[in-house]
Amino acid sequence: MSEIGSFSLLLALALSAYSLLAGIAALTYVGPQAERLGETARRAGIATFAAVLMAALVLVTAAFSDDFSIAYIFHHSNRDLSAPYKFATLWSGQEGSLLFWSLLLAGYGLVLRLRHKTDQRLFAYASVIIAAVQLFFLLLLNFAAHPFAVVEGQLAADGNGLNPLLQYPEMVIHPPMLYLGYVGFTVPFAFALSALIMRYPGEKWIHITRRWTMVTWGFLTIGIFLGAHWAYSVLGWGGYWGWDPVENASLMPWLTGTAFLHSVMMQEKRGMLKIWNMWLIFTTFMLCILGTLLTRSGIISSVHAFAQSSIGSWFAWFLAFTLAVCVGFFVVNKRHLESEHRLESLVSRESSFVFNNLLFVLACFTVLWGTWFPKLSEWVENTKVTVGPPFYNSVAVPVALLLLLLTAVGPLLAWRKTSLESLKRNFLWPSLGAFAVGVVMIVFGVRPWGQISYFYSFVAALLAALVIFTVLSEFVRGGRVIAGHTGQNLWLSMVQLWHRNTRRYGGYVVHFGVALVMIGILGTPFNQEAEKELGYGDKLNIGKYTLVCRSYTQDDKPNYSSEWAVIDVYQRDQLAGAPLETMYPERRFYKASQQSQTLPQIRPHFTNPLVVTDLYLVYEGINQDTGRPIIKAHLNPMVSSIWLGLLVMIFGTVIALVPNASAVRAIAPARVEAVPLGAGD
Amino acid sequence: MSFKLRRSSQVALLSFAILASMGAGDEESRFQSLGHEMMCICGCGQILLECNHVGCRYSDRMRSELVAGLDRGENDQLILQAFVQKYGTTVIAAPTRTGFNRLAWIMPFLALILGLVTSALIIRAWKERAAPAASARAGPSLTQNELDDFRRQAREETKL
Secondary structure, three states: OHHHHHHHHHHHHHHHHHHHHHHHHHHHOOOOOHHHHHHHHHHHHHHHHHHHHHHHHHHHHHHHOOOOOEHHHHHHOOOOOOHHHHHHHHHOOHHHHHHHHHHHHHHHHHHHHHOHHHOHHHHHHHHHHHHHHHHHHHHHHHHOOOOOOEOOOOOOOOOOOOOHHHOOOHHHHHHHHHHHHHHHOHHHHHHHHHHHHOOOOOOHHHHHHHHHHHHHHHHHHHHHHHHHHHHHHHHOOOOOOOOOHHHHHHHHHHHHHHHHHHHHHHHHHHOOOHHHHHHHHHHHHHHHHHHHHHHHHOOOOOOOOOOOOOOHHHHHHHHHHHHHHHHHHHHHHHHHHOOOOOOOOOOOHHHHHHHHHHHHHHHHHHHHHHHHHHHHHHHHHOOOOOOOHHHHHHHHHHHHHHHHHHHHHHHHOOOOOOOHHHHHHHHHHHHHHHHHHHHHHHHOOOOOOOOHHHHHHHHHHHHHHHHHHHHHHHHHHHHHHHHHHHOOOHHHHHHHHHHHOHHHHHHHHHHHHHHHHHHHHHOHHHOEEEEEEOOOOOEEEEOOEEEEEEEEEEEEOOOEEEEEEEEEEEEOOOOOOOOOEEEOOEEEEEOOOOEEEEEOEEEEEEEEOOEEEEEEEEEEEEOOOOOOEEEEEEEEEOHHHHHHHHHHHHHHHHHHHOOOOOOOHHHHHHHHOOOOOOOOO | OOHHHHHHHHHHHHHHHHHHHOOOOOHHHHHHHHHOOEEOOOOOOOEHHHOOOOOOOOHHHHHHHHHHHHHOOOOHHHHHHHHHHHHOHHHEOOOOOOHHHHHHHHHHHHHHHHHHHHHHHHHHHHHHHHHHHHHHHHOOOOOHHHHHHHHHHHHHHHOO
């Protein structure tokens, strides 16, 4: 079986090399054969997908058939692994994940090449660039990280098994989502570089890549949040984001990608920021590669850099080559990107986008700086330092608050110019709403003057409320206008409003989701935790709850054995009567890998009418000295809001992708002239 | 800068400093604060008070040492210094604010200031460039008053 896989990879390598070389030849030489040559390059690109798919299928089949003659399967699977995790073996290790990356890239390339009639020459250039990236990954797979390497000597009866941390349902979804995001940014990068190389006239390439970028951004967002949710649900430390270099690696392209999604509107609407946008998308792609370099090279130490090897140098060279190509073509063709930047007013959507981009890029720089500083310190001073959460929380929080402020203010500013009168009118109700939220928080006991973290949380809550009220007021105001003209009810009018400009209102929904995420994050300073050895009938108090240990029990399954605690949850010191609920935090021992893993149990509770708090229980295991089990409890307020915010962000992204309906005829003439007052994206 | 503005800034700064320093001092909050300024060195990459590995050979011991330091009445600096001497510089969860490490803290804020200044200059340049072009486009037949009338009309018609 490994021979079929190896052959498929070699075939894919040859096809992608042909697609690249023939593509370049077809674009370079003008002649009767150029078009046919270009067509063969396109078809070779399509065939690359088939070959890589075959290799991936072979690897998955090998996992399902327990073919431990393949070293990769031996190291990352075992006989008793359940079917979804056997499938996930494909991306669980270094070689497989590179194959998966290559497969996704080939898949994106396939879609691009099938849609080539949109603009044949632009797509031909983009196809060549994707073939070049594909070639790099296939070289890596064939010569540096071969997934079909065979085990030498006698075969083992069973494999080493999958890392226990990865045996969780979300790990079947999280890596594909993240990779779809990482890999997907190759497409807008390819289009941007193509447009630069061929001095593409106008902004059509932006329109073509807009959906690609939004879809890719959506996948990356889902991937990052699923990773955070996995950390929260599996790692058992009660948090969801640890500012680990691998987490940072995924956040950086997300930040620049988000900046691009905003600034690209400046180019579409006003023809501005052409150079900036070009470099934003170049940077985003290079940050994806840098992230892969960080994850796999071992340059920066990280808890969950899941694979480390010498392939880091391959990525470093590829990164340097990509940068050289981008700089080279930029220097040659930069005159093509020159544009007339004009601004009629400082108080305008354009200004807000400039500052929004500044803050996103600054946030990215901060994360990059913090991630690389330990290495820098080692080079300069020969001293190792840690750059952990206290650094990021001090530096990134003010930037995040400024961004949240712009999220609230930006949508209320019109393109070109916003009058003071409209500014006052638009801000009145959202500001009053945010003020009311602040008052309610103080009434419910929040004291922003207690600690600096409480102060930050309070400000973040006010700004999140301002964002939410801004979004709601935009929907209500626009809905009322349509309702006034059509006689429909407000809800239908708001749906119609969204359908008239899906990107704008989808974007507002995403902003709403971001505000919910921020509300979830700002609960962190109010977290509580308690830890105790709990024998039968012992109690542990935390917040408003008393936890009573009822029992411990065990189970044995083919892949793992487990033990878990049975904990009754009561209102604090009210132990008479039935418990509020019973929780079962678990600890597993995986037989193949001989590793143990906690599985916390999390239950959300309303601790007051406005606050949902997670009761988070971890069965930490047995204290070897006393022989008694240890239970750790956390109370994490508002964390559920983060996951709710993600759902809202996904919903917003999806509705932003829906094509616009034609304008309502009845009010169309008036809308045409209404540019300065909040129209447009 | 006017007297009122200067005085307001001073009051704001003072209030902020008071806000930031309030609540510090009691032993439990010092334990929490110091425990979150240090890393567990077992290799888990987690903050000391968040390391939850059963059988971790370091976190329990480190927590006990932290409690002992607090019981001895040592100040925060002394406790951190003792940990650095015993476990190395990587035990501190963030770079110190001395020597080369100061750069870690300065750079993001320096970048913010530079970015803000650059953006403000760019926006001002765009604004200055726009003024003559806008009047040229408007032409002699379209005065500012007329433009204002059109804007007002648009507002009324759209109720926006």
